Amino acid sequence: MRPSATSMNAINKAMRRFRRDRRGSAAVEFAFVAPIFFVLLFAIMETALVFFAAQILETGTQDTARLMLTHQAQDAGLTQAQFKQDLCNRVSVMFTCSDVYVDVKSYAEGATVNITDPIDGGGNFVNNFTYQTAPAGSSATVVVRAFYQWPMFVTGLGYNIANIGRNTSNSKRLLAATAAFRVEP
Helix, strand or coil: CCCCCHHHHHHHHHHHHHHHCCCCHHHHHHHHHHHHHHHHHHHHHHEEEEEEEEHHHHHHHHHHHHHCCCCCHHCCCCCCHHHHHHHHHHHCCCCCCHHHHEEEECCCCCCCCCCCCCHHHHHHCCCCCCEECCCCCCCCCCEEEEEEEEEEEHHHHHCCCCCCCCCCCCEEEEEEEEECCCCCC
């Protein structure tokens, strides 16, 4: 059974009207572009937040390390927990104190400074940090490092700057801040 000429004519007219009609085309185009736009927007925001947090950690580490540089930490007999708490007080805007790690090592004058990477070959965070202040009256080199594991959210969308647990649901970016100085005698 063939459709009649009038019904074919009506179908052709409807198709021409459909092709000419532009209402809703912006919504369809936005539906194609929106996911890419939002992924890019969130990746930019997450990267900016990571850099901002890293700067806060760096500034807090520098300020807290100054306590060692000027012998205030040694003279006051600050313990590792007290030293860490001073750092936490400075960075509490962005960080949870229990997740901040501090490593303080002292090296004799002229000795080689050996700094190890806290991320092992498997991409895991290794917490084997010490708290070793400079002896009184020495001009030793002190290296103060602070670490924080920043959780990543946009990595599941293809943007991945994680360096801990990469390509897992628990991926993180290890933020690190370092202050190295020679203690004032």
